Amino acid sequence: MEINCPNCAADLKVRNDAVIHTCDYCGTAIQVSKMVAEHPATKKEKQKFIVKDHYIVRCHYTPDQAKNLLGAWISKIPGTPTDFEAETNIHSQKLTFYPLWVGQYAADTPYRGLDDWPQFSHPAYDAPGWYEHVSYYKKEETGEVIREYQIPLIGISLQKDQEYLRDYIVTVSGKEYFDIKHVKDVNGEIIDSTLSYDEVRNRMNQHVLNSQEKEIRKEVIIMHSRKDNIKEEALYYIHLPIYEIQYTYKRKNHKALIDGSNGRIIHVETPITRGFRAKTISLGAIHVAVGIILPLLFYKTLPFLSIGVGVGLIALGILFFAINLRRRAAEKQV
Ligand SMILES: [Zn+2]
Numbered sequence: 462m463e464i465n466c467p468n469c470a471a472d473l474k475v476r477n478d479a480v481i482h483t484c485d486y487c488g489t490a491i492q493v494s495k496m497v498a499e500h501p502a503t504k505k506e507k508q509k510f511i512v513k514d515h516y517i518v519r520c521h522y523t524p525d526q527a528k529n530l531l532g533a534w535i536s537k538i539p540g541t542p543t544d545f546e547a548e549t550n551i552h553s554q555k556l557t558f559y560p561l562w563v564g565q566y567a568a569d570t571p572y573r574g575l576d577d578w579p580q581f582s583h584p585a586y587d588a589p590g591w592y593e594h595v596s597y598y599k600k601e602e603t604g605e606v607i608r609e610y611q612i613p614l615i616g617i618s619l620q621k622d623q624e625y626l627r628d629y630i631v632t633v634s635g636k637e638y639f640d641i642k643h644v645k646d647v648n649g650e651i652i653d654s655t656l657s658y659d660e661v662r663n664r665m666n667q668h669v670l671n672s673q674e675k676e677i678r679k680e681v682i683i684m685h686s687r688k689d690n691i692k693e694e695a696l697y698y699i700h701l702p703i704y705e706i707q708y709t710y711k712r713k714n715h716k717a718l719i720d721g722s723n724g725r726i727i728h729v730e731t732p733i734t735r736g737f738r739a740k741t742i743s744l745g746a747i748h749v750a751v752g753i754i755l756p757l758l759f760y761k762t763l764p765f766l767s768i769g770v771g772v773g774l775i776a777l778g779i780l781f782f783a784i785n786l787r788r789r790a791a792e793k794q795v
Pocket residue numbers: 466467468469470471484485486487488489
């Protein structure tokens with residue numbers, strides 16, 4: 462399908478099902494689906510097909526730097542083979558700018574409802590201030606929930622190996638106005654949102670409503686009325702630089718995701734040495750075995766101590782097994 466950029470008028474080829482498309486020439490984020498549905502006529506109307514708050518988080522790491530970071534980081538993980546860096550063959554590395562929506566909302570919701578209140582009766586004659594009977598009655602309560610929200614929403618449905626992005630806490634404080642030149646300078650590829658602006662706005666509103674509801678439910682059991690005043694303070698469309706690295710170690714494929722703005726490892730699959738595997742498995746087995754035998758031998762003489770120590774040893778054993786099963790790792794976020 463072909464469209465004209467509402468900003469620079471360039472002819473653009475876009476996919477038939479494109480929802481948003483970042484102009485390859487001027488970097489304007491175009492609401493393609495809306496444009497197709499409504500057909501622009503006047504110049505003034507064209508403006509409404511542009512996503513206004515389009516930002517970018519710049520990539521500060523070169524492909525080589527990202528690669529080195531990954532190698533250095535993986536070699537520090539316990540159980541990583543010592544020849545890992547030397548034997549690793551990176552066969553694909555690409556920089557992709559992922560679409561992230563971030564909404565800022567202020568909400569206040571006055572509400573009215575019923576809550577349980579205790580009623581005390583039958584004063585205890587032997588304990589002043591105490592009652593023998595407590596019953597609950599419903600009492601009307603009014604209040605107001607005032608909250609601010611910052612909601613991140615990834616603009617695409619993530620493939621299985623990209624899912625780690627969802628849990629990744631993005632720092633967007635360093636965002637700048639979108640700059641197509643930067644994307645070209647660092648050889649990045651842009652992925653655009655498959656959610657439309659209106660869809661994003663609906664989802665964010667729904668999120669705010671649900672969160673407000675949760676707060677109200679803490680105060681009242683039955684809600685009689687509420688009035689939601691939701692104010693959208695900002696809705697940003699932000700492109701984030703993510704390095705995707707695929708590498709082979711001893712003919713097995715592994716993947717890694719690295720944040721190109723701060724060099725943080727988002728996700729990595731790492732090989733584990735046979736030796737490490739054998740050691741942790743046998744350690745795990747010994748701990749579990751002793752954990753079972755110990756209470757059997759000593760439960761008559763030291764019941765609590767032997768069972769307590771036994772349970773602790775079994776837990777430790779399971780932990781050793783778990784280290785072994787580990788297939789992925791991510792850098793700790795603060
Ligand atoms: Zn353009």
